[in-house]
Amino acid sequence: MRNRYLDLLRFLAIVRVVVYHVTGYAVLTLVFPAMSVMFALAGSLMAASLDRSGPRAVGRRLRRLLPSLWVVAAVFVPAMLLTGLPLTSKVLLWFFPIADPPANGWGALALSIIWYLRDYLWFVLASPVALWLFRRWPLATLLAPYVLLAAIEFGLLPAAPAVLREFGLYFGAWLLGFAHHDGMLRRLANRVLLPVVALVGGAGAAWIATHPGPRGYDLNDIHLGNALWSTAFILVMLGRAPATADWVERSPRFSRAVTVVNRRALTIYLWHMSFVVALTPLVDLVGMSRTDPVGLAIRVVLVFALVGLVTLLVGWVEDVAARRPPELVPGGRPGGGAARTVPTSPPPAGAAGLPVGADRAVAGASPRVPGPRDHAEMTGYLSGR
Numbered sequence: 001m002r003n004r005y006l007d008l009l010r011f012l013a014i015v016r017v018v019v020y021h022v023t024g025y026a027v028l029t030l031v032f033p034a035m036s037v038m039f040a041l042a043g044s045l046m047a048a049s050l051d052r053s054g055p056r057a058v059g060r061r062l063r064r065l066l067p068s069l070w071v072v073a074a075v076f077v078p079a080m081l082l083t084g085l086p087l088t089s090k091v092l093l094w095f096f097p098i099a100d101p102p103a104n105g106w107g108a109l110a111l112s113i114i115w116y117l118r119d120y121l122w123f124v125l126a127s128p129v130a131l132w133l134f135r136r137w138p139l140a141t142l143l144a145p146y147v148l149l150a151a152i153e154f155g156l157l158p159a160a161p162a163v164l165r166e167f168g169l170y171f172g173a174w175l176l177g178f179a180h181h182d183g184m185l186r187r188l189a190n191r192v193l194l195p196v197v198a199l200v201g202g203a204g205a206a207w208i209a210t211h212p213g214p215r216g217y218d219l220n221d222i223h224l225g226n227a228l229w230s231t232a233f234i235l236v237m238l239g240r241a242p243a244t245a246d247w248v249e250r251s252p253r254f255s256r257a258v259t260v261v262n263r264r265a266l267t268i269y270l271w272h273m274s275f276v277v278a279l280t281p282l283v284d285l286v287g288m289s290r291t292d293p294v295g296l297a298i299r300v301v302l303v304f305a306l307v308g309l310v311t312l313l314v315g316w317v318e319d320v321a322a323r324r325p326p327e328l329v330p331g332g333r334p335g336g337g338a339a340r341t342v343p344t345s346p347p348p349a350g351a352a353g354l355p356v357g358a359d360r361a362v363a364g365a366s367p368r369v370p371g372p373r374d375h376a377e378m379t380g381y382l383s384g385r
Contacts, residue, residue: 035170
């Protein structure tokens with residue numbers, strides 16, 4: 001049966017990302033490091049897919065990932081071309097974003113979240129080799145991204161290319177997903193897990209407190225602190241994950257909401273930022289401060305309403321990409337919601353417990369799509385994760 005606990009984590013992560021982009025509240029990044037959690041869950045699912053299908057899982061994952069991006073590109077790329085984006089061969093990156101696809105000023109901001117698909121694409125392509133390495137040398141493989149991150153953060157690799165930087169920031173979360181799938185985190189005894197969590201989380205908290213970024217204690221600006229803090233969070237959330245969360249089913253409406261967000265996670269993620277950007281100037285027009293609680297609450301509601309509308313219109317593309325019967329609102333048919341089974345493969349025979357290493361980091365970072373980070377005052381917090 002589908003693990004509703006993992007569905008719940010993904011639901012919370014998506015909601016947190018949207019609310020953060022509307023409000024810019026840095027505390028949300030501390031309470032729930034959403035992008036790290038999303039990469040960890042994706043890594044766990046990728047390991048399961050590789051166990052079922054071998055290298056063919058890479059093509060299947062890309063088939064599910066790219067169509068939703070193409071829908072976004074079909075709307076935004078012509079609009080950007082009409083407003084000054086040069087028509088060059090780099091526009092083809094919108095079909096397969098192995099690097100940052102081009103965007104103009106307003107488009108770069110509204111589409112600043114494309115970095116997630118770029119990193120996801122890199123990690124999917126690397127997964128067959130990474131999983132092989134992880135199951136043979138788990139500790140060394142797990143530590144490698146964080147050693148890389150530390151080297152970049154401490155200036156040992158000042159000219160590190162984007163691909164290395166992003167692997168240092170997020171591939172550790174992906175590898176923790178491998179560990180979750182193989183049952184390694186679950187097998188860690190409390191006498192091992194809890195001290196590691198305390199050590200890594202405490203080090204992360206200390207680094208955050210002593211290295212605030214331009215937005216204060218927003219983890220997106222404090223890479224090493226984000227890495228350590230997020231690692232501790234994932235170790236707890238996945239290391240002591242319940243087998244499922246049946247209580248979610250006690251409320252049919254909430255259960256349906258969890259199902260809808262999980263089935264439409266990519267659509268919600270790809271479209272929400274454009275609505276955040278579009279609504280931000282309207283706050284000034286009606287005389288509300290961007291930090292006014294009432295104004296923020298209204299914007300949160302409006303963004304979710306607009307995201308719901310566009311999800312209703314184009315979210316079914318995710319069903320088609322996954323070769324499921326398309327639904328306007330997922331989970332409506334009997335057996336079409338939470339109860340739908342998702343095949344999972346058992347942990348490999350003889351898989352060892354997760355080695356007790358120190359720096360298991362899951363990094364957070366600001367977007368790397370050209371332009372959004374240094375946009376004018378209105379966009380100050382919109383580029384966060």
